[in-house]
Amino acid sequence: MGLSQPDTTTAAPPTGGTRKRRMLHLKTKEECRLGNETIQVWTVELPSKHAEGILKVIKEQIEGQDNIDLQHLRRFAKPKYLPQHVIGKRDLVKEMYAVPRGWESTPPTVIQASSASWEWSSGSARKRGADRSLTLYLLVCPSNVIQLRGLHDLMLQYPPFCSSADSWAYPLEIKEVTVPRLAPTSPEQADQWSDEYWPTFYRKTNPFGAHPTSIGKAEADLEDPISDNVSVSAMMELAEQAGTATEKLGYGISTGCVIVERADDQTEIIAVAGDARGKSLPSEGGSDDANIDTSFEDAGDKKTGGAFAKKTARKKRKKKEQQIAKLAEVNACTSGNVMCHAVMRAIGMVGRKRLRVASQPISTRAAKAESGFYAAGLQRDEKARDAFFLDLPVTPLEQQYFTRDNLKPDGYLCLKLEIFLTHEPCMMCSMALVHSRVGRVIFKHRMPQTGGLTAERVRNDSGPVGLGYGLCWRKELNWQFMCWEYTAFKYASGSARQYTDGKTSAAGHVARRTGATAGVQGKAMDRNGKAYYGGENDDEDDDAKDDADDHPKHTTTTATATSSAAPGDENANSRMHSLAHVHV
């Protein structure tokens, strides 16, 4: 039975010191849009002394000119700050009057004579740029707000474009140029856009995500903890231990969650939970309470004297393994008890702890609500409810943190708490984090086919990286939080691949890690009639031991493809499925 066997094909997990990982702040859904979203706008060139006058005309006369927020773009730009292709753009007014009029074409001599004085004789084809420092380009408005002809006719009514007795009209040229639709999120981006499109401001704010200063502060908190604060690597290791603990007991897959309260330079670990989707419900023949089950550990680990004791232990273990196998079969047609994803369990534990440390008024209110349930006949079986939600500890590790009354009393849900996850959570868990008003989330492995937090859909041509929901920061929802991927160094730094690890067997690792989820992928294929391919497959040369589970080599997703990974385990084939398809 490979379900809970220790991994023999890979080395022990590296210690925190050797991890080549960094926090990579996730882009928000809107930030992802920014890269390619542009808009067409009208521009006119005019002498700077007329700039304010014409702007006033535009503001007063062009309806809807400010409906689209273009505050990140300079309204007036000096020609020398404009990209050459903008200055050289076709004049659409000329094009509008497509009748060829020979005398309007500019004599070549004038074009070449950059310092030539104004040639009255050249008529309306007066050379621009004779003294460009005195002219400005005005960004009029998005070109879908007013038609070219309408704008042309409007401009001709006002100086400097109208003729009047005492001056020649300044020749009206209208150009349509492409500009970034949304504000840049970094000074580098602003510089790049200024070079490519139009002078662009970076305002040190980010309307599409967390403020850069907050991100910086959070990263400092997490990566360089001061005093007794905890580090991201330490919390990530704890989350992994939590997942390993429940997996060993056959309760679920090896994903884990740690919830931390950080206040006044003090950090408290509030809840630790592993995935327990496979722990049987009372209705499925499981024990009817959520007590900590140590029988498996006893059987395996305890040094008991005598052959008899060993034999009993073996028997006990065998029986347990059979139970787990049966469970895996049951779960083959479902995703197990979805409610027992690590995130849901950990959030539930926070609620339990809040009840325990609540002041009188809060606990009275909660008790009243609870009694309402009884009155309605809704809470008939508390034990069954606890077994379903499993918001009580099921391993000694979980227990150790659950029993501490270390949560500040009378806080609201998981407001401002920090969440550390081995894997990117599914949509259910991601939205649960939103509902719970969490402060910061850090996960280690992206789940490109099931994760709910990543907004990016592609990155560096490496293929699909996520579903694109980006639930951590959606304006449509009433809560946003900062979120990081605790990723391999090369992504965070943007550097090329630096590390290789030829010793490890990614496929073998997958086989071990996903044994408990047998059938999940099979279901996905059955129901949808096709196989899904997912995961980042460009990452396995880097820190492969850690990444293999979410970056399997997706040669195919059938069982046989990975069967060679664990020779000697005759039952392994049927369970060799990729974690990539699993909701975490």
Place this chain on the structure above:
Amino acid sequence: MVFGPIPDREYHEGFMRKAIEMAEMALSSDETPVGCVFVHAGEVIGRGINGTNASLNGTRHAEFVALAEIMAEHPSSILRETDLYVTVEPCIMCASALRQYGIRAVYFGCLNDRFGGCGGVMTVHSDPAVDAPYPVYGGLFREEAIMLLRKFYVQENAKAPDPKPKKNRELKTEILPISTPNVATPGGSTPTIEKGRPALPILEKAALVAKAQLKQ
């Protein structure tokens, strides 16, 4: 787009009536008036109201409370032959959970235009994903579902230590006509205008739903 026609509407209204009764009960005990029932083979196997106040857990939605009742006696696989009737469209979290559990179909009253996962804000029930999609049918006793939320909101405001201006404490009885941005039924035809119900412009900005859900 409006809510599509529901075949055998009266049959489903019978169960939605039970969900409404749950929501009414929630209202009388100061919980957000969202109620639901799960129905298997014509029989209610689970009922739920919001459990946030009792658990101090913001994820304890009516759907989950009902699922706990179901799974005290049934394996989770029963959900594949089970339908959900809920007064307000399931949120994104619940919509995803229901899909992972393999729910057969979801019937709801009014849209949840703040958190809805079945068309209100997102379409978690039908987006491409590893689990099979499920069909959703909206609009059963929609007006009643909205009125319950409004009553709750007015009631909460009146109790607040610093009551909001009077207009927020008045119970508005006018209900805007049906509308829904994008409730798509997977594999189904484009939902059409229901017989006897005129198609009207999209007006449903159920701030009420939003505000009520906010308090969860």
